[in-house]
Amino acid sequence: MANPSVLISGAGPSGLILALVLLQNGVSVRIIDKETKHRGGSRGSGIQARTLELYDILGVLPDIFKAGDYISPLAMYQPGKLEPDKISSLAEHLEPTPDTPHPNGWNLSQDIHEEILRAHLQTYSCSVELGSELRSFEQFPDHVVAHIVKTDAEGNQSEERTRFDWLVGTDGAHSVVRKHLGLSFLGESRKEEYLCLGDIAVEEGIDPSFWHIWHVPPRLLALRSQGPKSNVFMFGYTGMSEKWLNRNMTREEFIEEFYDCTGRRDVKFGPATWLSTYRPNMRMVDNMRVGRVFVAGDAAHCHSPTGGQGLNSSVQDVANLGWKLALVHKGLASPSLLDTYSEERLRVIAQMLKLTTDLFNKNFGSLKDREIEEGAWERGGDLRMLGVNYCGSSIVQEEDEVKEKVDNAYSKSASTSVQAAYRAPDASALVRSGGDATPTTFFTLFSTAVHTILIFGADEATRAQILEVLAGFPKETVRAVQVLPQGQSSQGQTADILVLEDREGHAYKGYGLPADQPTIVVVRPDGVVGTVVPAVEGVKRYFQKIFLEVRYGA
Template sequence: MPSVLIAGAGPSGLILALVLLQNGVSVRIIEKESKHRIGSRGSGVQPRTLELYDILGILPSIEKESTQLVKLATYVQGELEPSSILEISERVEPTPSLPHANALIISQDRHEEILRDHLQKFACPVELSTELHSFEQFPDHVVANITQTNADGKQVTESTKFDWLVGTDGAHSVVRKQLGLSFLGETQEHIIALGDIVVEEGVDPKFWHIWNLPGKLLALRSGGPTEKSFMLAYSGRPEDVAEKPLTREEFIEDFHKLTGRHDVKFGAATWMSNWRPNMRMVDTMRSGRVFIAGDAAHCHSPTGGQGLNSSVQDAANLGWKLALVQKGLAPATLLDTYSEERLRVIAQMLKLTTELYSKTVGNIASHEPADTSGWKRGEDLGMLGVNYCGSSILIEEGAVASASAYSKTSGNRVQAAYRAPDAPGLVRAGTGDASTALFAVFSVSVHTVLLFGGDAASRAPLVGVLARLPADAVRAVLIVPQGQTAGDDAERFSEVFDDREGHAYSGYGLTPGELAVVVVRPDGVVGAVVPGAEGVERYFQKIFV
């Protein structure tokens, strides 16, 4: 039987399955719905998530189907031309250490389809019409009570044993509820109608379109500069009808009435739904052998495009830890750091997205003047500064601790708790191979220990420490400074690269003369920056049995 049951096949469940499978851990992933969800929903993929996808090896598939973030056009009633054009997020020029500097837009249903395609490579399909009803925990396993509904409507119930259970089953999570976890926060009264609708003519798909009206907001969010499908958001419907799902005809009638625009011609609506603003989170993401991730652990405003991305990063954080424990390489206590690291980030994310919501959609309910500053996306929302400062499994000596889970490091030297930068222009020593980059070297299945500088004698104690670590869980990589050659100990490393273009040393803020060791976790986070063997040994004592 598979080792891990994942209940829920949204982005967090799919990414967790991919991480575990790449670690050699068997998975079963189930989804109670009879069909895969349609709709653009959460369409923004932030730079930090793109980096994870690069390490996972799935980024080209996502990029192929994605577009860049477009501008926002705001209107007054009856006018055909925008009253203002806003840059939602200023485009940032990529650099060697930051190759994925800008968010991409991709419909969530297509995003999930791509992730499922990659799961198929591991012969791990999503089981539709398969619902987790309840579970029982034991010291060494979990028994899940599952019902499958066949095509003819016949139901088959099973009680199956797994080593672990992860609930990625959304805001109404069965797993969270059965665990009895708190889900503190607020639910706002007003309702927003959401959906996807085709716009045949009248609005330019190169823009998102917003009508801020007294007590109301209408928005058409483009799926891309050549797309005819737009996501609609409509807030401020009369209270006596707001509880009922909005129909296509009702939306079109209200759109024409409220905007004064009869030149806009609509096609089919693929889905319609009501959404009531919820801003909530749990106080723990683990109970014994059961975990929750994604919307099951936190729900929030979609403003800022943080939800899907936070869910994916939950999965990345949990995945490598769970894999090490399942393989017997790490103690079960390592799993406590999942909540420890992620809850601090989620709390900050809720604060940021709630503030944005209040400035944009939230002000509609209170009839306050529109605040266009809320549509401006600062660099924090790219999530490149998301960090795990203060985590009990990091070595942060000499680092400047951050009070915010969303703040970047100061200075250019690489720092524990933050993202590991990329570095292109690396060539395998002694070969004529094409150059590669650190994101291609990193892996979700191993810690990558990067050695910078030093000579064979100064690296000898470190080589001894590395030799005692699990060979299938740690990869030692020697980065040779530009214009120098590897020492006599080169064969002791998994990989040796010449920093031909100098991007590794400069991007990590290190000088060729000093011996420095950077430990990069499987989730792309720097676990330690230390001067030698003693620091490396202390770091891995926190990780391995």
Template sequence: MAPSVLIVGAGPAGLILAIILRQNGIAVRIIDKEPTYRPGSRGSGIQPRTLELYDILGVLPAIREVGEFVPPMARYEPGKIEPTSTARLGEWVDPTPDVPYSNALSLSQDEHEEILRTHLQTLSCSVELGSELRKFEHFSDRVVAHIFKTDSDGNEVEETTTFGWLVGTDGAHSVVRKQLGLSFLGETRTEQQIALGDIIVEEGVKLNLWHMWSVPPKLIALRSGGATSKKFMFAYTGRPEHIADKTITRDEFIQDFYAITGRHDVKFGPTSWLSNYRPNLRMVDKMRDGRVLIAGDAAHCHSPTGGQGLNSSVQDAANLGWKLALVQKGLAAPALLDSYGEERLRVIAQMLQLTTDLFHKTFASLHSADKSDDSGWKRGGDLAMLGVNYCGSSIIQEEPDAVAGSAYMEAEGGRVQAGYRAPDAPGLIHSGTPTTLFTIFNTASHTVLLFGGDLEAVGKFPQGAVRVVEVLPQGHSVGALAGSALVAEDREGHAYTGYKLQSDGFTVVMVRPDGVVGAVAHDTEGVERYFQKIFI
């Protein structure tokens, strides 16, 4: 079967999109212009909301096996071996049944991407390296892509192939975005250059801490690669202006490290990558033009503070994937794809403001005389992304009294509400086996949760695109529901409690394939009205 979707760029956004499309049975081709996979820890933070998506996708066990909770940050005075203070970037949050992943994980991005590629391979799809999209033509019914590949002899070969859809996840310098002529509004902070790289630290610092030395306006931080890894990512800002825009060498970094920290007891090994970073604070004003779409860094760039970049890219892919799959299957009109940019641009604008404000606080702390002021380094809260919502979307069926607030804002009173994340619920029993709602949710169908009552209208929707789950109250015997694929007893009561529902009422919660509540209804008419927004 010829691929119907071409994904350009094999970072987290492209890989997640490919996984979702393949789980939906869509033929995919994913290419990357680099001849080898990029090394480097880069974006290491995986936020709780992304962990929830990974649970639904089925990749979470592999991520949790190697990922670690973000360690504390140790701050030092120059020349001192013992830290002056040690504090967590964010307060520890105890997991709950409805929020089982309440704390971010840290995992080197190259290891993260390898896990995603391995999972994609189980779905019969692999990344094609050394394949560069240089131009394309898009029409009302197809996209013609011109892909240039380099063979084993170094010869360049042009391939012209037709696809149904093209998605650019090809980074901040996106060829797809540029050829579409999309605006990339914002600014580049040329005055705040940051030297980055991965370096082995042989001795002198603890492996299970992040370390920071600040001599305003200079700062050096070493970010731990894990409790057993000697690999650290360094971030160094405040280099002399005349060399600030040049990529630092290993020897230059080590020389400056000793000069700033006075810590000659720290011994370094080799580097695996080095880069120079200038904060770009930019976003597009639309994410779709006909059959061509963009996601991830191709659509938005921002400060790395707060760990939102990689996670926002993954959430782009989660939002787009199920919609593109339905359109490609002929179950939804192409207009459904307009809701992708409608929903994500509101979130990205808020995220850009959030990370920029945090960036300013972080740099202000470098010049603060108060060495105990950690406000610029505090994380957690909204940055966990559990409150990211799509309120006000044209395909979300909200209650009449709903008020759209911030794009980073949890549902009022903790109740289940259209536009917000669907909570988890462990302790469900299906066919005698324990399960959870996150295990039941999947990227290939809507999940209709029935809390009490019956729903004959379910059979009217496309087969395989809607999965009905009757959630019986604690203590109720499992009966049979006509047309239902699954019946589960809420044996531990977490579903009814977490969704703030009474056991004697009738409520239908429609959960989208990306784990977002599309609608909460109390009758058949409300269910039909929601799905009319989605299906043809």
């Protein structure tokens, strides 16, 4: 049996999502992790709106929703008081709309999150290989040789050297892949500011439907439940003695610190399942690819935990990389397409680090000298990540006036119509013309394995031109969808174009497009708009940036 094409080192959310994207593209993977058992603990538990959209496209969202809940409101206390002084929300709760059906963040313990993703991988006969550590690798023009050390349940070790076409390091902040590539890791470490973190059961005295916070300068302590019905809480504690700087706090030490800080000896604790000491690092690489080797997630960027951006940025890294790697691996795109992974993501990550560092400074900076800034715990807005964009990318077909104006990688477009380089909106109540009347959505139709050409307001001439262009694309890489305006219907489907009726007008309204003139929107496999053009020639120009020229035809 041939070796899998891609080795993924590290089985956190970014590694698991990358494996899923590649498998959906028909690319074989091997995903390894040096741990001998799956990690427990809440860790990164906030899932932002944009990640929920990607999960909708990937097909994992129903299980994510089933296992988690909305992010709890904050309850702020004075020491010794049983009732909070203030209750507030991290972010305003937004009502879903047809173009943005998942606008609010979601709370899900990372260990459960990963368990769900592993279950989806198993539907592709893929599982995480535990106790397998990447020690080093050698890179050649057409392959990578990985040195892997395997440890079994009894502690016995064996070594292997295996050839792969590609290697991706999703192996965390201490990444072996990043270090072996010699990539810089620019930024700062906050040695004087550190947090004790962990998960602990609360048997009595704390309501799991709130995120509880005590600020007793210089100390700050927070308890957040895994869900409104769970008695397992993640805690964060900072401003304490330096005796825990180089070691983890024990369960008993945390309990005593909790009683001393809060004055709440009525609270009864159960077992602690995970304990750690965290020192904030704000760092990022200056390149995410060297030849056939890539870094993603925490291997490429570290950040403060404030804002819930880290896990989400990691997932978006691999959503960006996965479809590009699949096309290049299949020989359908030039290897230069892989350079746009760094080009597009580094701009976003730099903005993310600025946002999360500013939040950290507001939440935790100089706690001993002052009160926490007013509004420091407010989230929402840009942190929902719905405005994350790739403006200026060399493979996005933008209008010049848009390209020149946008420099904020987290900023939503000011336009009322769909724009290249931004997320593709959803639309509901779409019905297949002349067929089953069961409604569908754009997110259901989008796929990590194909580009989707959405045809709005098109006449028969435009439709015929699209059919002609489709014949020249590599097989099974592009699909076309004609969207008929509200009140308009067709006799049925064709073999090459899916025809949908916009029964309630959500698609045209959400995309801000007229019904009486043709507009073509190309949506990339990562749910980003590649181009918005009035004619087929613009579609050709876009795909000339994606596919090898010899594969492209008119």
